Amino acid sequence: MYRTHNCGELSRKDIGKEVILSGWIQKIRNLGSLFFIDIRDYFGVTQLIFSKKSVNKNFFLGKEFLIKVKGKVIERFSKNYNIPTGEIEISVSHIDLLNSSLSPPFTIENKTDGNEEIRMLYRYLDIRRDPIKNNLILRHNLALETRNFLSKNGFLEIETPVLINYTPEGARSFVVPSRTHINKFYTLAQSPQLFKQLLMIGGIDKYFQIVKCFRDEDSRSDRQIEFTQIDCEMSFVEVHDVLTFFEHFIKHIFKIIKNIQLDPFPCISYYDAIKMYGTDSPDIRFDIPFVELNDLVQKQDINLLKIQELVIGIKIKKCYNIHENDKMNCFLKKIENKNFFWIKYLYDRTLLYSDQNFLNKEIIKIFIKYFEANPGDLLFFSYGKKRKTREEFGKIRLKIADFLNLRNSKIFKPLWIKDLPLLEWEEKSKKYKSVHHPFTSPKEEDIHLLEKHPKKIRSKSYDLIINGIEIGSGSIRIHNKNVQNLIFKHLGLSKKEIESRFGFFVKAFEYGIPPHGGIAFGLDRLINILEGNQNIKNFIAFPKNNYGKDIMINAPSFLEKEKLKELHLR
Structure with missing residues (x-):
């Protein structure tokens, strides 16, 4: 038996009990005839006390050594009321060394001396620290609460493919060579966009997925090349329906996770946001x-x-x-x-x-x-x-x-931005591109502007901004094949390109596509803002650095010539 209790549960009511604990050594204090050790596991820290006589002279212990101890729970003389086990300690009668450890490259405590690079290189050690461990627990709780809330409200969780065909979605895609289909490539999905729309065509009323997405973009403190979305879609809805429901969802998350009651979310147009604040992501705190x-x-x-x-x-x-x-x-x-x-x-x-x-x-x-x-x-x-x-x-x-310290991280001011432009001119390619994606519905009253004033067309889109950060983005989708073809035309796509990239999707329009719309929230960003943090890497178990590299496993890396040959790349 490795343990009868964990290192975070013993208290005064357990005084007198014989117990077995296992964990890592966090601190060692040598007081001459007595040793004090703080032993740590996932659940907490417990103080051990034992005499030098009870330990073999050749028995060496160091920080992060993994030990198993037997002993009696006794009342602690110098109490620490900052931790749950601070009123007791274990009088150790026997110690077993389960595993030794090298001297850690940084202090594994709440306040560490390790910089971000060294902590990412040894991320498995960083996870032992409470701040990172607790962030992962928070992430789990948020995902669990999301699943429960959406499921109770009629949403069905469905997985969609990750390896897909290339479709233009605004960002660069990661490509994956096919070994069996020579000179052909998959791309990693930037989002489940087309598949969730196909699910609506398939008669699914409400869909959601907590999904990994991939974009070949520059990383930074609030963006990773692989990230997690809370992805949602609903049939037979308009803008008001989506905004009302997901305002309720976000309020629920804040209340359950942080016990914060949010005020009603104001809603302004994209054009008013630019006019009043100079940005489409205004901070209204x-x-x-x-x-x-x-x-x-x-x-x-x-x-x-x-x-x-x-x-x-x-x-x-x-x-x-x-x-x-x-x-x-x-x-x-x-x-x-x-x-x-x-x-x-x-x-x-x-x-x-x-x-x-x-x-x-x-x-x-x-x-x-x-x-x-x-x-x-x-x-x-x-x-x-x-x-x-x-x-x-x-x-x-x-x-x-x-x-002037006007941005208090403990105050949260959500804001809906709606009616974003449908199209924007891209000077490099000399053609229009979608502000959101090619499947975003234009406002009906603006469709007549397509021929002469495409830049003036407003879309049925919406972004959720909290404290100046875009947390969610979505739109009502096109469900009319003639409108969809018009948009493809103004994006400069030829019939051949439409067929090769979207042929399956355009064909689906022939089979009774319902009005539908949805939204996707950045899970990493949502957790980050809930905690008032500045870096989403603190809420991802194994993040990439700001250059898109995983320095712990050394990815990306070169492939051997034989592997390249097998993939028909040499």
């Missing part, structure tokens, strides 16, 4: 939308600004402290944007402002009056071409929020 000032600068005849395509500004209420003047000045100097200026309205009612040639006290007073600024307020402005100005000012807005 701080209520600072852009204010357009073109009418004001025209009316007041402000020389440089009145000739600009766009002038915008924001006001931040009573956040400026005179004692932090040096910090603020240093921050403002770091904002590299020549079409940017600011005004400080100090508590003593004096004004400080950017060193811009066109600014003077009269112009400053115009802005102070327009914004109804009070002492302590800060005003920021940007001007120039519409698209670039909004985009750059959106980034500045976030920098300001970070500097």
